[in-house]
Amino acid sequence: MLAFPLMEPARRASAAGDLSRQDPITVVVELGRPDGRHAFEPNRLRFETGKLYRLVLRNVSSDPHYFTSDEFAARIFTRKVQVTQRQPDGREVTLAEFKGSIREIEVYPGHAAEWWFVPVATGRITDLRCGIVAADRRTHAEHGMVGEILIE
Template sequence: MFISYRAAIGASVVLGLVSGAAIAAGDLSKQTPIELTIALGSPGKHEFTPKQLRFETGKLYKLILRNDSNEPHYFTSHAFSQMVWTRKVQVTQQRDGKAVTLAEFKGAMREIEVYPGQSAEWWLVPVAAGRVTDLRCDIKAADGKTHAELGMTGEIVIE
């Protein structure tokens, strides 16, 4: 019985070393992110461009949310937030033609608001496959309708 106990301990140590090596090989901090830019509206238009976003599980993305419009916009999708691991979100600003990071957030994100003329970078890894149809901007326009009601909705596909 003592021999099988020692064998079990030895096997556990070997498996631990092998799985540790596998984890290190998949180090997400060493991946080069895939950049994907989303325009949040444009002057006089309430839309996401592109309207459909595609991701692959296990890959690191830098989702650049750029607002070139004259009003704030939300990037909101509760379903998407449950299907990704967020590495960080950065608030950036252009200075002398170069993006400068003003703030960084970590943890789960469900909604990001980007002010007129500004950008945010969401570094994420999709961890579950599926189709999401709840991408929207819920800011209310002057007429009382939400930007989503005016057409600012989208779809996300994770493969």
């Protein structure tokens, strides 16, 4: 039988690479435009493996929007997704938190979600899109709401 030495709790908590101790790098993406155009702003994102990110998805339009990418989901470890709401006094409060594998987040008009993740695999991701169907029966992606993500 193999025996593994027990680590002291203090040594375990201060181990190098402890993601719970990293300060997140905040990246904000606006979903849609106030004038009604369908777009991600910015529509090109860059991340590095091993770093903790807090991706804030803020819907600034009057339509709901998706942030969807199967390729992105396959190359990251999701720590959590939070639904937040700005209070009249300016404070952000968390309304809900989700954990596990996430590949698509829908954000309603005037609201935001936070996706906390660590990239674990490099690559160029070209399937970022919004699949909401507009009144003309075309998706927001067909109207130009697409993007690219680079993980280095």
